[in-house]
Amino acid sequence: MWKSILYKEWLKIRWFAIIYAALGVLVVGNIFLKVQHDFEFSQAANYWYSILFQGNRFYEYSLFKFLPLVGALVIAMAQYFPETVNKRIKLTFHLPLNENKALLVMMFFGAFCLLAIAAVIMLLFTLLSLAYFPAEIIQSALISVVPWFLCGFVVYFLTALIVLEPVWKYRFLYLLVAATFVPIYLQTAAAGAYSPALPLLIVFGVLLSVALLFSGYRFRKGEM
Amino acid sequence: MVKFSRYILIFVAIIGLSILLPQFYRVAFEKSTRAPFIQYSCIDHDFMIFRSDADVKWTNSKGTKLTREVYEKKLPLMYTRQLVMNETMPDSINGQKINVQHTSTFRSTFRIKPDELHAPKPMLYPLFESQSGRANLEMPGNFFRITWRMEFIDAKTNNILEEKSRMFSAVLYKRGFKFPAKSINGIPTTRKSCDEGYLVIDSADQLFHIKMTKGVPFVRKVDLPEGMKFKTIQCVDFSDKLYYAYLFTENNELYVLTPYDYMLEKFDVDDINPDEYEIRIYGDYFNFNVITISNDFVRTQALNRDHNKVDEYMETRPTFEQQPEGKIAQFLFPAQLKMKDDNSSYVNFFLKISKSYSWLFTSLLLIVVQYFIIRQRKKKFRTEIIDLLIIGITGIFGFIAVNIFPNKFID
Incomplete structure (x- = not known):
C-alpha cells in the first residue's frame, strides 16, 4: 500500500522534479560558464580579489537564489493541487491507513525529492567551484547558498499547507504568514554572512515539516 | 501531533510577524536623527x-x-x-x-563602524611586493592564508605555491609565530601610496608585521605590553607616514603603531569601543579629533599632536525608543526581531526586547479581546488557555497568529 502511495506521488511530480533538476544543472553550469569567461577576461587573481574584497557574489548569477523557491513551489503545487480537485485527498483518507501517517509520507516523499535535487545541484556547484576557487571562497559561497535551498523546503511545506487548506480566507492568511517568514531565508548579504543564522533556519525548516497535518486535519474534519 | 503542528505554525507566524510588523512601523514612522x-x-x-x-x-x-x-x-x-x-x-x-x-x-581621516568589525572576513589576502621599484602597486597572482602554515595559492591554477609557502612559513616559525593566525590586518588594495604588508595576530596573541620585500619575507615581531589584546587593528595609509595602524584594544583603548621603531603610542582617550560605536578620527596639523558615535550620544575627544587630551565634548541624542514614535512602538510590540542589525554585517536573529513594559497593557487588552472571541465562538475556555498565554507573552504577534491558525476542532 505504501509503495503504491509513493508511486502515485512520483507520478504526480516526476516531470516537474526532472525539469527542476535539469534547470538547476543548467543554472549552475551557466554560473561557471560566466566564471570561466570572467577568469579569461579579468584574470584569475583579479576575479578572486573581486570576490574576496569587492562583494562579487558570483553564485547569485542566473537567479540561482530563486531557483529552489520556484522548484519547491512547482513540486508542491504538482503534488497537492490535484488532491484538492474534487477533494481527491479524501480517497487517501479512506484507505486503511493512518491518515496522519499517509499525509506525512506524501510530505516526506516530496521533501526527499527536493533534498535529492538539492544534493545534486549543490554537489555540482561544489565540484565546479573546486576547479576555480580555494576552500575559503567555496565555504562562504556554500554558506550563502544553503539558506536558499532551506527556503525551498520551507516554501514546499508552506505551499502544501496552503493548497490543502479547505477555506479560501485561511489560504490567504497562511499566504500572508508565508510572505512574512520566507524572506528570512533570502536576505541579501555578504558571502558567508548567514553562518550564525543557519542552525535556527534548519530547525525552522524541520519543524515546518509537520505543518501539513494542520490543513489535512481541517480538510478531514470537513471545515468549509 | 495535529495540535503540535498548529503550535509550530503559530510559532512560525510569530517569528515572521515580529520581524515584519515592527519593520513596517519603523519604515512608516521613524524620523531621521543625524549625528552632529x-x-x-x-x-x-x-x-x-x-x-x-x-x-x-x-x-x-x-x-x-x-x-x-x-x-x-x-x-x-x-x-x-x-x-x-x-x-x-x-x-x-x-x-x-x-x-x-x-x-x-598632516591631515588624516579614519572611520570604522561596528558592522565592518562584525563581518565575515575574507581569510585570503594578496601579499604585495613592497619594494617592486615600480611607481604603482601591482596585484600579485597569488593569495595567502595563515592556517597551520603560511600558504600561497596561485589564482590561475588554484594550486599551492610550495616553495613560497615554505619560505614564508619557515621565517614566521623562526620569529616565534604560533600558527594559525587569529587576525590578518592590512590594506589589501593596489590603490594606496605604498605597501606595508600586514599586521598579524597569531594564536598566542602576539603581533607580527609581515611583508614581502624583493620577493623575500620581512617578518618583525612587535613587543606588546603583557596581556594586551586587540578588538581590531586598522592599518592606515596617511600622507604623513607617521603610523602603520590604529589599534583598538579589548579594554577600549586606542593606540597607534609607529613605523621603523614599532612603538605603540597610546592616545589619551577612553571608551573607544568599535564593537558598539562608530569611531572617526580626524587628524590635522594641531589636533586629533577622536569621535565616538552611538545611537544615544556623540562624543568628541580632542588631542594634541602628542596624543594628550586637550578637551572633550559630548552630546546626547534621543534614540528611537525615547522618541514618541518609539514609545508607541514599545506599547504595541513586546519585541522586535531583525535579521540584520546596524552593528553587524551578519544575518542572524537579532532580538530586541522592548525596554518599557507598556506592551504588557496591549497584551492584557488582547487577552480580553480573545476572551470575547472565545465566548462568541462558544468554545471551551479550558482548551484556549495556551492561546491566551501565547498572547500574554508575545502580544500582538501572538494574537494575530492564534487567530490565523484557528483552534477549531482541535480540542
Whole structure:
C-alpha cells in the first residue's frame, strides 16, 4: 500500500522534479560558464580579489537564489493541487491507513525529492567551484547558498499547507504568514554572512515539516 | 501531533510577524536623527558643531549661532580649500606660520563602524611586493592564508605555491609565530601610496608585521605590553607616514603603531569601543579629533599632536525608543526581531526586547479581546488557555497568529 502511495506521488511530480533538476544543472553550469569567461577576461587573481574584497557574489548569477523557491513551489503545487480537485485527498483518507501517517509520507516523499535535487545541484556547484576557487571562497559561497535551498523546503511545506487548506480566507492568511517568514531565508548579504543564522533556519525548516497535518486535519474534519 | 503542528505554525507566524510588523512601523514612522559633526577648533579652542538637519546648522559648544563662513574659518585645517578659494585662509595659527601644502600632509581621516568589525572576513589576502621599484602597486597572482602554515595559492591554477609557502612559513616559525593566525590586518588594495604588508595576530596573541620585500619575507615581531589584546587593528595609509595602524584594544583603548621603531603610542582617550560605536578620527596639523558615535550620544575627544587630551565634548541624542514614535512602538510590540542589525554585517536573529513594559497593557487588552472571541465562538475556555498565554507573552504577534491558525476542532 505504501509503495503504491509513493508511486502515485512520483507520478504526480516526476516531470516537474526532472525539469527542476535539469534547470538547476543548467543554472549552475551557466554560473561557471560566466566564471570561466570572467577568469579569461579579468584574470584569475583579479576575479578572486573581486570576490574576496569587492562583494562579487558570483553564485547569485542566473537567479540561482530563486531557483529552489520556484522548484519547491512547482513540486508542491504538482503534488497537492490535484488532491484538492474534487477533494481527491479524501480517497487517501479512506484507505486503511493512518491518515496522519499517509499525509506525512506524501510530505516526506516530496521533501526527499527536493533534498535529492538539492544534493545534486549543490554537489555540482561544489565540484565546479573546486576547479576555480580555494576552500575559503567555496565555504562562504556554500554558506550563502544553503539558506536558499532551506527556503525551498520551507516554501514546499508552506505551499502544501496552503493548497490543502479547505477555506479560501485561511489560504490567504497562511499566504500572508508565508510572505512574512520566507524572506528570512533570502536576505541579501555578504558571502558567508548567514553562518550564525543557519542552525535556527534548519530547525525552522524541520519543524515546518509537520505543518501539513494542520490543513489535512481541517480538510478531514470537513471545515468549509 | 495535529495540535503540535498548529503550535509550530503559530510559532512560525510569530517569528515572521515580529520581524515584519515592527519593520513596517519603523519604515512608516521613524524620523531621521543625524549625528552632529563636532570638531575642535584650533582657533577658538572650543568645539564647533554642524547639525545638518537643524534650523540652526552651525554653532559652537555654547550654542552661539554662527554663519557658515565663520564656522569654516574656525576650522581652517578642515575647510582649507574653501578658505583658500575665499582668500580667507589665515597666514598663521597659534603663532605658527601656516604653509597650506605642508599642513595638508598632516591631515588624516579614519572611520570604522561596528558592522565592518562584525563581518565575515575574507581569510585570503594578496601579499604585495613592497619594494617592486615600480611607481604603482601591482596585484600579485597569488593569495595567502595563515592556517597551520603560511600558504600561497596561485589564482590561475588554484594550486599551492610550495616553495613560497615554505619560505614564508619557515621565517614566521623562526620569529616565534604560533600558527594559525587569529587576525590578518592590512590594506589589501593596489590603490594606496605604498605597501606595508600586514599586521598579524597569531594564536598566542602576539603581533607580527609581515611583508614581502624583493620577493623575500620581512617578518618583525612587535613587543606588546603583557596581556594586551586587540578588538581590531586598522592599518592606515596617511600622507604623513607617521603610523602603520590604529589599534583598538579589548579594554577600549586606542593606540597607534609607529613605523621603523614599532612603538605603540597610546592616545589619551577612553571608551573607544568599535564593537558598539562608530569611531572617526580626524587628524590635522594641531589636533586629533577622536569621535565616538552611538545611537544615544556623540562624543568628541580632542588631542594634541602628542596624543594628550586637550578637551572633550559630548552630546546626547534621543534614540528611537525615547522618541514618541518609539514609545508607541514599545506599547504595541513586546519585541522586535531583525535579521540584520546596524552593528553587524551578519544575518542572524537579532532580538530586541522592548525596554518599557507598556506592551504588557496591549497584551492584557488582547487577552480580553480573545476572551470575547472565545465566548462568541462558544468554545471551551479550558482548551484556549495556551492561546491566551501565547498572547500574554508575545502580544500582538501572538494574537494575530492564534487567530490565523484557528483552534477549531482541535480540542
